[in-house]
Amino acid sequence: MNEKTWRLLQIQDWGVLIEELLRFAMWWARNYEWRYGGNWELAVGKTVEDLVQGAILKTLEGTRRYDPEKGELKPWLIDVVKSEIDHLCHSKSHRYEVAFPKGKDGEKLTDEIGYDVSENSSLSPTRSPDPGERMLKEEDFKRKANALIRAVDGDPELEKIYDAVTSGCKIKSQCLADELGIPIKKVYNQMRRLRRRALKLLKEESREQAKTD
Amino acid sequence: MSKRRRIETEKDLVLAFADLFDEIGPGAPEEMDAELREVGFDLDEVTARVLTVVKRTLADSPLNWRNRSRELEKQRSSRASFALFRQRTREENEATLRKLAPAFYRNLNEISDDDLASLLADLEYLDTWEQGQAERGEVLE
Numbered sequence: 001m002n003e004k005t006w007r008l009l010q011i012q013d014w015g016v017l018i019e020e021l022l023r024f025a026m027w028w029a030r031n032y033e034w035r036y037g038g039n040w041e042l043a044v045g046k047t048v049e050d051l052v053q054g055a056i057l058k059t060l061e062g063t064r065r066y067d068p069e070k071g072e073l074k075p076w077l078i079d080v081v082k083s084e085i086d087h088l089c090h091s092k093s094h095r096y097e098v099a100f101p102k103g104k105d106g107e108k109l110t111d112e113i114g115y116d117v118s119e120n121s122s123l124s125p126t127r128s129p130d131p132g133e134r135m136l137k138e139e140d141f142k143r144k145a146n147a148l149i150r151a152v153d154g155d156p157e158l159e160k161i162y163d164a165v166t167s168g169c170k171i172k173s174q175c176l177a178d179e180l181g182i183p184i185k186k187v188y189n190q191m192r193r194l195r196r197r198a199l200k201l202l203k204e205e206s207r208e209q210a211k212t213d
Numbered sequence: 214m215s216k217r218r219r220i221e222t223e224k225d226l227v228l229a230f231a232d233l234f235d236e237i238g239p240g241a242p243e244e245m246d247a248e249l250r251e252v253g254f255d256l257d258e259v260t261a262r263v264l265t266v267v268k269r270t271l272a273d274s275p276l277n278w279r280n281r282s283r284e285l286e287k288q289r290s291s292r293a294s295f296a297l298f299r300q301r302t303r304e305e306n307e308a309t310l311r312k313l314a315p316a317f318y319r320n321l322n323e324i325s326d327d328d329l330a331s332l333l334a335d336l337e338y339l340d341t342w343e344q345g346q347a348e349r350g351e352v353l354e
Contacts, residue, residue: 006276018263020242022256026249027239035231053263060270138224145223148230168217171229173236188237195234196248203252 001062008068009060017074021052025081030199032089037140046088055080143202151197158194161187290341294334299327309333313340 025048055077058064064080066073152158160180165171169179173191177184220226239245249256298306306329307321313336324332 001276006274010271014267015260015264018260018267019256022259022263023239023242023245023249026252026254027245030248030252031231031234034234035228049259049263053266056263056267057270060267060274141223141227144227148226165229165233166220166226168219171232173233176233188240191233191237192240192244194230195237196244196251198230199248200251 001065005066005068008073009066012073014056017077018052018056020074021055021077021081022048024078025052025085028082028085032085034144034195034199036089037137048085051084051088052081055084143205144198147198147201147205148194150201151194155193157190161190161194290338291331291334294337295330298330298333301330303329306330306333310336313337 029048055064059066059073059077059080066076070076148162152162161176164176164179169175173184173187177187180187220229246256298309301309303326306326310321310329310333313333321329
């Protein structure tokens with residue numbers, strides 16, 4: 001790392017920067033939660049705190065090379081955090097445990113657990129999920145779809161968005177804005193409101209479920 | 214113009230909104246902070262924890278000018294001390310070593326005169342540096 005980069009890193013307002021990175025990381029991780037299920041605490045015991053801290057330390061130690069000539073630090077760090085979350089979530093969602101290999105007489109050949117994601121493998125990511133797994137996924141989509149319906153219920157602006165999406169409007173904020181005849185900023189705000197409500201409803205439902213269990 | 218395709222399954226509905234959620238960005242800080250409070254995420258507390266680690270990393274980095282000037286000072290001081298110790302007799306240096314490091318466990322016969330002078334220069338530097346640190350009230354970790 002050169003002198004100029006180091007000085008630039010030293011004079012940052014790290015308190016403000018960390019706050020912004022944490023906000024972004026939480027938002028992105030919760031989007032993953034919506035799309036794939038799971039939890040914003042992420043996989044393999046990593047939290048967004050670990051990821052944000054890791055991204056900053058990698059930058060300060062030079063493992064991730066920041067070049068001030070190519071742009072500002074904040075968007076660069078946001079990209080690092082995003083790519084760390086993407087990597088973590090994809091590696092988790094694409095892992096399938098493989099049974100211990102067995103010999104001719106059915107004996108175990110190794111104690112190591114491997115992962116087989118080759119295309120020919122019955123355990124590859126492109127395989128059809130087993131009935132139990134499929135049922136769980138369907139159940140998860142059902143819960144989320146219900147949360148969406150409840151989130152828009154009684155809110156005319158959100159109901160219009162919902163109707164536009166379900167009736168086949170192209171899934172792009174700009175297309176929604178054009179179809180509804182409103183500025184795109186308004187679509188963004190309405191979408192944020194909808195996302196927050198739907199996630200809140202899901203959280204409340206999980207809490208209720210945990211109580212009854 | 215492409216034909217409109219109605220959403221018919223719950224899966225398609227959830228994934229359509231997933232794409233839209235990805236597109237919008239986290240929005241205003243106040244809005245995101247409210248969301249964080251709802252899930253019990255204490256932004257201030259987590260920020261403070263990460264900030265402590267970041268500050269420590271910045272302070273300990275070999276790129277930090279304080280650490281670099283300390284290293285340069287060490288090199289300068291060691292060079293001068295080495296020359297001085299090298300001029301002394303072997304007996305004088307062994308006596309000094311016992312004084313500076315009474316628990317030194319290696320057989321002194323195995324150490325060359327140059328190595329002994331270099332070791333003494335390092336020990337002397339550390340001794341002076343630790344004294345300076347104690348006088349400045351800096352705590353050793």
